[in-house]
Amino acid sequence: MPTLRIESGSVEETERLAARLARELEPGDVVLLSGELGAGKTTFVRGASRALGVTARVTSPTFTIGHRYPGVVDVSHLDLYRFRGLSAAEWGDLEPYFDGAVVFVEWPEAAADVLPPPRAHVQLEHVGPETRRIIVAADEGALLQELSSADPGVRHRD
DSSP: OOEEEEEEOSHHHHHHHHHHHHTTOOTTOEEEEEOSTTSSHHHHHHHHHHHTTOOSOOOOOTTTSEEEEOSSSOEEEEEOTTOSSOOHHHHHHHGGGGTTSEEEEESGGGGTTTSOOOSEEEEEEEOSSSOEEEEEEOSOHHHHHHHHSSOTTSEEOO
């Protein structure tokens, strides 16, 4: 799967990158978010959600498993950190989040066998106190091209 590597030096840069990705998404699209604790996964979702018209406060759903936010396009935000696998019953609880929304899934590894195919997979890594490496993988070259264009504040690294 082709990838794009980007270095972000601030929360605002990470949110701008997420907003550019969000402009290419539509209901039914799934974006997987991986990375260690504090790497910026929820920050990424917040930036994307704002671009999709969400006005509610976007927070981590770690303790509730999922949030659904109304917007111009509805956004579902799932956090599977506490899962070590996903039973059929647990999938049944999560499935409604996928109806008519763009879905962001943090810690997707626990449900890799049952999640719908992702439109993109975003990996966030700590590089420094404020700096993150963001690696976006997608089968669509056009999606990666959109992300790589026109944000002078985001530094690209290969």
